[in-house]
């Protein structure tokens with residue numbers, strides 16, 4: 001049974017509905033990320049789970065119990081936000097102790113648990129400092145300790161690392177994952193950073209237009225995106241129209257495309273392919289699923305070179321680690337690796 005379940009949630013602000021018939025199911029102990037572009041409703045979803053906002057319809061179940069109308073302070077969830085939201089006039093100790101004080105925990109127990117948490121986030125010895133005397137990364141660790149000290153069954157993170165510099169972000173996300181595994185809490189983590197969420201999550205839910213478009217393990221999302229939107233999110237840059245005629249898949253120029261496994265039903269597909277799964281060779285060379293073209297743009301990317309190639313099917317982006325660099329205007333052959341192509345059935349309205 002799922003620990004947390006959002007069923008048919010419709011919610012928004014005034015008359016502007018952000019989530020429509022939204023579903024989410026989170027298993028106990030899982031680290032689940034909500035990924036999506038800015039404004040897609042990630043924070044709104046988190047606020048509903050926390051109890052800051054209420055849905056217009058639908059229900060929220062926690063451990064099988066309907067908590068849709070349970071007030072925030074009785075949900076016992078922990079939050080960590082982007083802005084650390086520490087109390088500036090309180091020491092680190094008092095910031096971390098805050099949730100325990102609210103729960104009238106006795107002094108000795110409070111002391112013990114605060115010190116445990118500070119040790120866990122590697123801030124032992126900082127008890128008497130004030131937030132202004134600490135770096136961004138340290139403050140965020142105080143926020144983490146403060147949220148976890150009440151031993152919540154569910155931790156909610158809203159882009160907690162986005163105010164930190166790139167290096168610290170990577171370090172902190174490993175820390176968060178380590179602590180989550182050590183304490184065993186369930187986590188919902190909101191981010192717009194794909195790499196970050198793939199690195200730390202058991203499950204990733206990608207949001208688009210107020211719904212979850214795909215929820216799966218990072219590896220499955222990466223290798224088996226189910227929609228063009230998801231495919232674009234995980235690095236597919238080429239989308240070729242395909243028609244099935246008499247059992248054969250035809251590209252727009254009438255050329256057959258060979259793939260190892262023909263899709264089940266439907267006649268219209270998008271073939272999605274990543275730049276690195278397209279070979280590039282001098283014109284006339286024989287390659288798998290060949291396409292002739294002319295190099296329009298050459299971009300040096302360090303480990304490889306990216307080419308924008310004009311072909312009868314439009315512009316195709318490929319990248320190659322070869323030392324030979326094709327200059328602008330070169331006539332080339334592209335080879336589409338059939339076993340790397342993802343076929344997505346085109347929807348009537350796309």
Ligand SMILES: Nc1ncnc2c1ncn2[C@@H]1O[C@H](COP(=O)(O)OP(=O)(O)O)[C@@H](O)[C@H]1O
Nearest residue numbers: 013016018036037038039040041042043044045
């Ligand atoms: N307090 C609010 N009042 C009115 N509209 C809001 C409020 N908060 C968010 N919105 C709107 O709801 C939409 C979703 O916002 P949000 O959930 O914050 O997105 P995300 O966290 O994915 O960037 C946005 O269009 C935003 O402008």
Ligand SMILES: [Mg+2]
Nearest residue numbers: 042043044158
């Ligand atoms: Mg947000």
